[in-house]
Each structure stands twice: as C-alpha cells, then as structure tokens.
Amino acid sequence: MIYSDEGQLKTTYAADMVIFPLAQDRTLFAILMLLAFVGIPALALAGIPPFHADYIFKAILTPFLILSLAALGLNILVGYCGQISLGAGAFMAVGAYAAFNFASRIPELPVLIAILLGGGVAAAVGVCFGVPSLRIKGLYLAVATLAAQFFFDWLFLRVRWFTQDSPSGSVSAPKLNVFGWHADSAVERYLLVLSIIVVLAALAKNLVRSDIGRQWMAVRDMDLAAEIIGIRPVRAKLTAFAVSSFIIGVAGALWAFVNLGSWEPSTFSIDRSLQILFMVIVGGLGSILGCFLGAAFVLLLPIMLDIVPGALGMPLSTDTVSNMTMFLFGALIVFFLVVEPHGLARLWVILKEKLKIWPFPY
Amino acid sequence: MNAPIPRRDIASSTSAPLLSVDNISLAFGGVKAITDVSFDIRKGEIRAIIGPNGAGKTSMLNCINGFYHPQAGSITYKGNKRERMRPHVAAAQGIARTFQNVALFKGMSTLDNILTGRSLKVRRGLLWQAIWFGPALAEQIENRIAVERIIDFLEIESIRKIPVGKLSYGLQKRVELGRALAMEPDLLLLDEPMAGMNTEEKEDMCRFILDANRRLGTTIALIEHDMGVVMDLSDRVVVLEYGRKIADGTPAEVKRNEKVIAAYLGVPH
Structure with missing residues (x-):
C-alpha cells in the first residue's frame, strides 16, 4: 500500500522515461543521496561512532565506491554488451599509470583532469583490445582479454618509462588538488570519490537507456538480428569497450590516487579482475544498481563476517575466523546465485514487484 | 480507418x-x-x-x-x-526483415525491441545520449512517438513494458513485425x-x-x-x-x- 503506482499517471513520454518512474523510488533515492553527501560527513564531524574514525572512510566507504565504479564499467561491457572480459584489472592499471604519468610529467595539470585523461587512455587501449571481439565470442574472447591482463602486468613491471624508473614499479600519486581544493582528510577524499561516481553513474545510466544502450543489448541478445535492423556490431562493440574501459580506467586512477596513494603493478593483478567480475555477476548483469549491490556484497560481507564472532563473544582465534569467513562467503555466493541467477539487483526488482501488489499475491 | x-x-x-x-x-x-x-x-x-x-x-x-x-x-x-x-x-x-524463428532481443521489453528498429534514425552521438537532456531527449521522444504509433497499429499496448521472453509466440511474431515496421522500410x-x-x-x-x-x-x-x-x-x-x-x-x-x-x-x- 505504501509502495504503489496508484494515482501516478504519466501524461508525457518524458515523464514515462525518467529513471525512477515511482515517486516512492525518487524519495528513497533523494534520502540516500542526502545521507551519503550530508549525513555521513556530518556524523563524522560530530564524532559519532563508527563514523568518528578515519577507518570507516579509508577502509570501507572509499574502496566500496571505487570498486563499484569499476564494476559499473565492467558491467557495461559484460552485462549490457555481452562481451566477456577478464581484463578489468589491466584497464584499471592503464588508467592509474596513465593518470600518474600525466600528473607527474605535466605538474600544472589539475589532478581531476589527469584522472579523466587516464580514463581516456584506458578507453583507447580498451578499443584496441576490443578489436578481437569482432571475430571471436564468448570464452575465446575471455582468453583474449586475459592476454591484456598479463600484457599490462608485464608492461608496468618491466618498462621503466611508465613508472619513471622507480625500482620495483612502485609509484606515488601527487597531492589531491582539485581546482584549489585539497582533498587531504579521509572524509574529503570520500566526498571527492562520491561526487565523481554519482556523475559517472548518472551518465552511464543515461547511455544504457538511450539508443547506444539498446544497440549494446541488441548485440548481446542476437547480433544477426541487430545487424538486419541497421545496427553495426563493430560500432556497438567498440563503443562498449571504450565506455567500459573509460569508466574502469577512472576507477583505477581513483583507486591509485585516492585510496592507495602509492602502488605497484601487482595492485591490479588478475585477482582484481576476478574480484570485479564476481561483483558484476553477484550484483546482476545488466543493472547499474547491481554494480553497487555486488560491490557491497563482495567487499563488505567479509568484513562483517569477520566482526560477528568477536561481537558474539565467541572465543575463536583470528586464523579460524578468517578461514570461516572465506568458507561462509563462498557458501553465500553459491546460495545467492542458486536463489537468483540474475543477481541481487533482480531480487530487488522482484521485491518491488511484490510490494506493489501487496497484500495481494498477484 | x-x-x-x-x-x-x-x-x-x-x-x-x-x-x-x-x-x-x-x-x-x-x-x-x-x-x-x-x-x-x-x-x-x-x-x-x-x-x-x-x-x-x-x-x-x-x-x-x-x-x-x-x-x-x-x-x-x-x-x-x-x-x-x-x-x-x-x-x-x-530493407527490413523478420525471421522464420523469432529473432527478438530476449532481455529487452517490447518497447525497447521496437525502439531498436529506430536506431538508424538516431542522429545524436554518444555524448549527447550520456547527457540525456536537451536535443537527445527531444529525439528520444520523437522516436518514442513513432514507436507508439506502431504499438497502436499492432494492438500491443498492454505488453509495452513486458520483456519479450515472457510473451506468447504469436505476440512475439507481432513484436518482430513491429520492430521491422519501426524502420519505416x-x-x-x-x-x-x-x-x-x-x-x-x-x-x-x-x-x-x-x-x-x-x-x-x-x-x-x-x-x-x-x-x-x-x-x-x-x-x-x-x-x-x-x-x-x-x-x-x-x-x-x-x-x-x-x-x-x-x-x-x-x-x-
């Protein structure tokens, strides 16, 4: 009864095409945004636990947001355009090292611009590695993107030009100076990341509900039928690679500049690629919301599981706890994928459908 | 009529x-x-x-x-x-075409399927589409109106927002005809x-x-x-x-x- 479209009639097509057609959804989203932009920083300023410490910003919120962004980028490629990629980590690395080189070789360049340029370079590289997708599909393409992963692992470790002759490939990011605003404290960094992610997520959402998004999905669902209605698979696939790699590249630059500060090539190894792919699969292929849910699941759940035994006063050693966490986490992934193979985002949609007709079953 | x-x-x-x-x-x-x-x-x-x-x-x-x-x-x-x-x-x-075996985009709604037929008519590029508002939205609405005419013509108003995978075979064939007609062939x-x-x-x-x-x-x-x-x-x-x-x-x-x-x-x- 609370959640229903009763009385909300649309009289224009523009009103029918908004992201949240229901007033209740719009309210919920506004509250969420208010909480993220004002509420949480206010709690931190007021010193209310757990937001009084930097820990929650540095170790939980900022990484969660950045990895959500990376998952969003990968979801455009895998979920919307149907091109499997195991190279997300590589494109993050390209974004990070490109942004680093822009920032350190041209010191006058604002950091934000360097980060976006890093994304741009990642987009160009993504298009190059997307070219095989024009000929090969499915698992074979996955192997081709895996090649990108290993190539960039090697490149940033061995070619000294990219790391500016640092011995182990370890480099440090410049100070975060965004048009005169120094994002030094953990809360400021969180706000910086949050703003970038909200903007990019909105742009991505617009793309997937526009013609280009429909082209991606058409190529994903049936490329031959897409071609007979005038969609060029080449263009659709390569734009998906470009947009996806751009977003992943920006996420990589943010991960390096904001979350880590200094990093080495192994930060963006195959483990990172797989972690992001899991987020996309658990969260829901072809859903923007799913990226955030998936990132929360993969990143936050282990942390929560770690806390539970201690909070319950169970006398367990840290080793046992961390092993149990791994075990439980794996079991939960299996559980959720069996319950809903389309991911957490689909569960959310089903819940909303049920709520709309509640208290009636159908 | x-x-x-x-x-x-x-x-x-x-x-x-x-x-x-x-x-x-x-x-x-x-x-x-x-x-x-x-x-x-x-x-x-x-x-x-x-x-x-x-x-x-x-x-x-x-x-x-x-x-x-x-x-x-x-x-x-x-x-x-x-x-x-x-x-x-x-x-x-x-030249538009329908297939012997229905070749719709299974993951998309009826509306989106027919809208893909308008793809060739879209003039605004990637950046405009990302911004959404302004000329891109005007173009979207233009195409939506054209698609709504076809939906009206084929009498499939009630299934507008249903994913095509859930539709009966007869309706799927009708949506496929709609997608071809959306191209104004x-x-x-x-x-x-x-x-x-x-x-x-x-x-x-x-x-x-x-x-x-x-x-x-x-x-x-x-x-x-x-x-x-x-x-x-x-x-x-x-x-x-x-x-x-x-x-x-x-x-x-x-x-x-x-x-x-x-x-x-x-x-x-």
Whole structure:
C-alpha cells in the first residue's frame, strides 16, 4: 500500500522515461543521496561512532565506491554488451599509470583532469583490445582479454618509462588538488570519490537507456538480428569497450590516487579482475544498481563476517575466523546465485514487484 | 480507418520494379541452394515466394538483404545494381526483415525491441545520449512517438513494458513485425510470418500485413506455407523448387500451373 503506482499517471513520454518512474523510488533515492553527501560527513564531524574514525572512510566507504565504479564499467561491457572480459584489472592499471604519468610529467595539470585523461587512455587501449571481439565470442574472447591482463602486468613491471624508473614499479600519486581544493582528510577524499561516481553513474545510466544502450543489448541478445535492423556490431562493440574501459580506467586512477596513494603493478593483478567480475555477476548483469549491490556484497560481507564472532563473544582465534569467513562467503555466493541467477539487483526488482501488489499475491 | 481496402491490379501494371533479381545462383560447396533464378518485386505490391521445404526461399531472402552473397547473377535495388553488401547497409537502404524463428532481443521489453528498429534514425552521438537532456531527449521522444504509433497499429499496448521472453509466440511474431515496421522500410521481407499460429492469430497477422502494405505503402515480399493466405494476400507469386524457379504470376495463374501442382502434390508414376 505504501509502495504503489496508484494515482501516478504519466501524461508525457518524458515523464514515462525518467529513471525512477515511482515517486516512492525518487524519495528513497533523494534520502540516500542526502545521507551519503550530508549525513555521513556530518556524523563524522560530530564524532559519532563508527563514523568518528578515519577507518570507516579509508577502509570501507572509499574502496566500496571505487570498486563499484569499476564494476559499473565492467558491467557495461559484460552485462549490457555481452562481451566477456577478464581484463578489468589491466584497464584499471592503464588508467592509474596513465593518470600518474600525466600528473607527474605535466605538474600544472589539475589532478581531476589527469584522472579523466587516464580514463581516456584506458578507453583507447580498451578499443584496441576490443578489436578481437569482432571475430571471436564468448570464452575465446575471455582468453583474449586475459592476454591484456598479463600484457599490462608485464608492461608496468618491466618498462621503466611508465613508472619513471622507480625500482620495483612502485609509484606515488601527487597531492589531491582539485581546482584549489585539497582533498587531504579521509572524509574529503570520500566526498571527492562520491561526487565523481554519482556523475559517472548518472551518465552511464543515461547511455544504457538511450539508443547506444539498446544497440549494446541488441548485440548481446542476437547480433544477426541487430545487424538486419541497421545496427553495426563493430560500432556497438567498440563503443562498449571504450565506455567500459573509460569508466574502469577512472576507477583505477581513483583507486591509485585516492585510496592507495602509492602502488605497484601487482595492485591490479588478475585477482582484481576476478574480484570485479564476481561483483558484476553477484550484483546482476545488466543493472547499474547491481554494480553497487555486488560491490557491497563482495567487499563488505567479509568484513562483517569477520566482526560477528568477536561481537558474539565467541572465543575463536583470528586464523579460524578468517578461514570461516572465506568458507561462509563462498557458501553465500553459491546460495545467492542458486536463489537468483540474475543477481541481487533482480531480487530487488522482484521485491518491488511484490510490494506493489501487496497484500495481494498477484 | 475501417473503410474497405480496394483491391489493386498490380500484376498488370507496368510500374518499374523496386527490386529485381537477375540470374542468381548460390551454392554452399557442392550444394546448390539457388540456380539461375530471376524475378522482380514491383513498388507497392505483396510478392509471395513459395515452394516446398528446401526450395531456397529463405536463401533468396538472405541474398536480398545481404546475409549471403550469390556467386553469380545480380540484384538491382532502387535502380542501382549492387555489389556485395552487409545486412546493415541493406537496412540503411530501407530493407527490413523478420525471421522464420523469432529473432527478438530476449532481455529487452517490447518497447525497447521496437525502439531498436529506430536506431538508424538516431542522429545524436554518444555524448549527447550520456547527457540525456536537451536535443537527445527531444529525439528520444520523437522516436518514442513513432514507436507508439506502431504499438497502436499492432494492438500491443498492454505488453509495452513486458520483456519479450515472457510473451506468447504469436505476440512475439507481432513484436518482430513491429520492430521491422519501426524502420519505416521501403521493402519488407517476411519469412513465414504465420508459422505456428492459430486461425485467429493468422487473421490478425494478415490484417497487419495488408494494412502495412495499403496504408503505409510498404512493398512486401513474404514466404508462407499457408496457401490460403498466400493466394488471398499476394498480388503475384513466384514458385521455387530445388532452387529453380518453376512458376511466376498472379495467384490464379500459379494455381493452374501444372509444374506447381506436381511440385506440391507429386506426379503419378
């Protein structure tokens, strides 16, 4: 009864095409945004636990947001355009090292611009590695993107030009100076990341509900039928690679500049690629919301599981706890994928459908 | 809207052909799918292609919209003899198509499926689409209006936002026709639009095909096995058997043709 479209009639097509057609959804989203932009920083300023410490910003919120962004980028490629990629980590690395080189070789360049340029370079590289997708599909393409992963692992470790002759490939990011605003404290960094992610997520959402998004999905669902209605698979696939790699590249630059500060090539190894792919699969292929849910699941759940035994006063050693966490986490992934193979985002949609007709079953 | 549609006499008209197929041959290795077939499709007509299974009907449509490239012969469309072309180029030149097995985008709603048919009409690029508001939104609404007209025409308002995977087969066929019509094609190729339908659905589909032809002025080439439908709908019929043309003419002429009778019913030995 609370959640229903009763009385909300649309009289224009523009009103029918908004992201949240229901007033209740719009309210919920506004509250969420208010909480993220004002509420949480206010709690931190007021010193209310757990937001009084930097820990929650540095170790939980900022990484969660950045990895959500990376998952969003990968979801455009895998979920919307149907091109499997195991190279997300590589494109993050390209974004990070490109942004680093822009920032350190041209010191006058604002950091934000360097980060976006890093994304741009990642987009160009993504298009190059997307070219095989024009000929090969499915698992074979996955192997081709895996090649990108290993190539960039090697490149940033061995070619000294990219790391500016640092011995182990370890480099440090410049100070975060965004048009005169120094994002030094953990809360400021969180706000910086949050703003970038909200903007990019909105742009991505617009793309997937526009013609280009429909082209991606058409190529994903049936490329031959897409071609007979005038969609060029080449263009659709390569734009998906470009947009996806751009977003992943920006996420990589943010991960390096904001979350880590200094990093080495192994930060963006195959483990990172797989972690992001899991987020996309658990969260829901072809859903923007799913990226955030998936990132929360993969990143936050282990942390929560770690806390539970201690909070319950169970006398367990840290080793046992961390092993149990791994075990439980794996079991939960299996559980959720069996319950809903389309991911957490689909569960959310089903819940909303049920709520709309509640208290009636159908 | 419901005024009776006058029957025209396309067969005896001398209007220039929209598309003509000249001496086409197509082989897959040693298998000859089409051998030396010629026919034309006149502007504004409904042209049926019939024949027993394996006669090369679908291969013929595949040649026309660029999936296959015939080894010999030529296709002239809108007065231009064309070279090898990709299906999306054929689409850009106004050739639309539906498939024998429904080829919809399963993960998308009815509305989105039909909207993909408008893809060629979209002029705003990636950046405008990412911004959404302004000219891109105006263009979206323009295309939405065009699609809503088709939804209205095909009487599928109630399934607008339902994913096509959940629809019945008959409705899926209707959505596929809608997607093809959204392209505003000059030539519409229909591959067995009525296969697997019950009488009621067939009657609806016939009505849509006739309306598309008479009211929207779309030239239609269709493959169909229901002879009643073929004889009633089409202006002219071309008959293929084993990749060769055995008859060409009005339904009445074709019905009397001995070769056609033999192909369909067999000959006494």
